[in-house]
Amino acid sequence: MRLGVLAVDVRAAFYLVGKLIKWFSVAFTLPFFYAIGAGEPWWPYVLVGSVALLGGLLVERAARTERDIGPREGFFVVALAWLLVAGLGALPFMLVGVLHPLDAYFEAMSGFTTTGATVIAHVEGLPRALLLWRAFTQWLGGMGIIVLAVALLPKLGVGGSQLMDAEAPGPTLERLTPRIRETARLLWGIYVGLTALDVLLLVFVGRLGWFDAVAHAFTTLSTGGFSTKDSGVASFPPAAQWVTLLFMMLGGLNFALLYRAVVRRQPRALLADTEARFYGALLVGATLALLVSVGMSMDNLRHSAFQAVSIMTTTGYASTDFEQWPAAAKMILFVLMFLGGCAGSTAGSIKVIRTWLVFRFIVRETRHVIHPQAVLPIRVSGRVVSEEIVRAVAIFAILYVTIFAFGSIVLLWDVARAGLNMGIVEAASAVAATLGNVGPGFGPVGPMSTYAQLPETSKILLVFLMWAGRLELFPVIVLFVRSYWRG
């Protein structure tokens, strides 16, 4: 039964959300077992896990229905599930007693959305099980909790593709197999494989301990950016930084493309792909531009490359305190925050493919002024992109920049009200870094600082931006549109 005159099948949506939350409780077993092994408090994870399990079961029971969901419900399920998952993920931070509720929620949302903005200055003082949980939230959020659910849960097949379309990054979801479930499994398979490889390389090449290696592999492949060290990746030996750089780059690549290149052994697919080539060119160009700005040296080459990759893939690690870099270098990093990785990667922000399409769109419209009657289709990797997608991408870019602009204004109002000294660029960087799921910005929210000192209202704003940014705006924005609910 539909509720009143609503066009959205809320019941079917809640049924699915309940089911997702129920299964999400399984995630708490990882920190639970680690805590037992390490002799740290384990009860918070049992408690939260039970809350998720019981709450999920209750909702699922109450809303039980046989109806399948459509695209409308897909948006609602995904948006709601992410809010609730962040809420449950925040509870351990509160129960262990390190954060008050809003900070805990900020930290958890920053985790699941793979933003990596933190409110905790002294992470080395936290229990290791909590650090593991913190890194794990990013790993789960990176490839997507919905994608994981579609891959693992039975009977999520039909509505699953609606959900994955709403959650997956990029203009279109590339299906590797006819069955959505197989696709989800393949994507997660690559993700798990790359994470395992990263762990091994960090231990044996980077000389890290197992715990740090696992925690950082979680936050590297997910392009998240949380660290288990107060000074983050800057404390790593150079070899570990190079390994991390490589895996951030892989995390920012299209996983469907990686699948074709590696598993189906078509490495040329990488070179033939317009987005992957543009991605590579942007990274190389950004590295050189940074190197010129900060001055030539071997160390600066490593830092420039690392920072270009880290910021553009929206990971947010810092191999050095880039807050100290010259203004030009910081401006380059600021611009990189808007690019993001490839579609179908774990990266956030606008995405390389959209940037490319917008660029081609501008070129096309310019040519159209010269040749008004010419028919000029836009191609990517030799294939024609439909006008609908081009339009949707242009609108996304406009919406993204609009939200960024208004978000920055609101943040500047709010920090001024609270008496916090924050410049235009610094506030704008905080908005760009949260909306794009990057993590650190400049000034008070720089790489060696935290978001802790921001007023509570600002934190709520940034939480909203992280949530909307990770889900690529539309699933969140439509919830505020009247006709979405009314049909």
Place this chain on the structure above:
Amino acid sequence: MRVIIIGAGEVGRSIAAALQTDHDVVVIERDSKRIELLQNLDVLALLGNGASLKTLKDAGADRADLVIASTDIDEVNIVACASAKQLGTKITIARVQDAEYLQTWRRGYLGVDEMVCSELITSQAIADVIGLRGVRAAEEFADGKILMTETVVEENSPLIELRLREAAIPKDCNVASIIRENAVIIPRGEDRILAGDRLVLIGTPEAVHQFNRRLSLSPTVKEVLIIGGGRIGFRLAQILQTRGLRPKLIELDEERSRWLAENLPHTLVFHGDGTDIELLEREGLHRCDVAVSVTGADERNLLCGLLLKRMGVSQVIVRVEDPNFITIFERVGIDIAINPRRLIADEIIGFTRGRIERSLSLEQDRAEVLEIEVSPQSPLIGVKLAQAQVPAGVLIGAIVREGSVIIPRGTDALQPGDHVIVFSTKEAAATIEKLL
């Protein structure tokens, strides 16, 4: 040979007319009005559906040597061939317009032995004459290794008044004949090139193009404008793209122009009308080197062609469906009028020649070009051509030996298995056919 032709349209009738003297021809046609048009031919006309087994049986498809399906409907032609094959016809030939079917046919057996595709033949024929301003017709032999062209010598040609041996003709190119005031001359080195002559050249495509460029002073083609993005226009653009050109194409239908733009990555497609002077001027399309109008309407092609000719385009090629218009079009100023049905009929007639793989008639049947495989019994084998008893009015234009092309001189000799392209006057054709 017992030949059944299905469809008595332009193509079917031309084929029937060409085959009636040497073969027993049965024509199947659905339209009784068209049957009447066959009265003046020495053929048996049958009213009926060529794709039905009963009609085919009545026509004697079970003991026919050849069935030619040449209706305007591709599917009917394919089904008719498949049915005839089932009944026991030795060889079937289907005419199709859509090149998709050609691809299907190449992959597997459709019950069709030969498939000729009008859109490919037409677009190839246009592509062959593009940029050769004086060229009136072009024909490929031996899978494109040999090109024959008929070229008009214009008033301003730098080669006028020169003797052939002084004209520095490229090594791989032969002047097979000179057509002068309706007389066909098999030339010798002493003959002079005069304004208004038409030279028939045979040789490798490169050499023939090279000599044609010197004959008619054509600039090297850079810009080609195609009007009409139907099948022929599309294929033509594809061929030009593979030559490294970036053609421009005007298409009237919006959806079709979008499709064309998507499928022709190196072609600039305009959605508009080929007679829209404002469009032509704004885009500078009238400054192209060659304009080709291949819409489905003859009058429109004529209009576009004349307009562009008036606007200064040096070579204008148009497609003409009505065979009566060909000469009229060329008389009023169109450089080359190309008739797809004539091309396809020639192509199909070529298949019926047995040992003669291709045959073309020139200048209202006063001369012929034949592609023949030399029989091992031929008395010409092993004798230097200068000493051989080649009848007057015959010229061996080219030899294809084991895949490579030889433009023969007096010192060359034929070998068994050679394919020769022979140019011959009508009178000498039968003699040389026997000799080879």
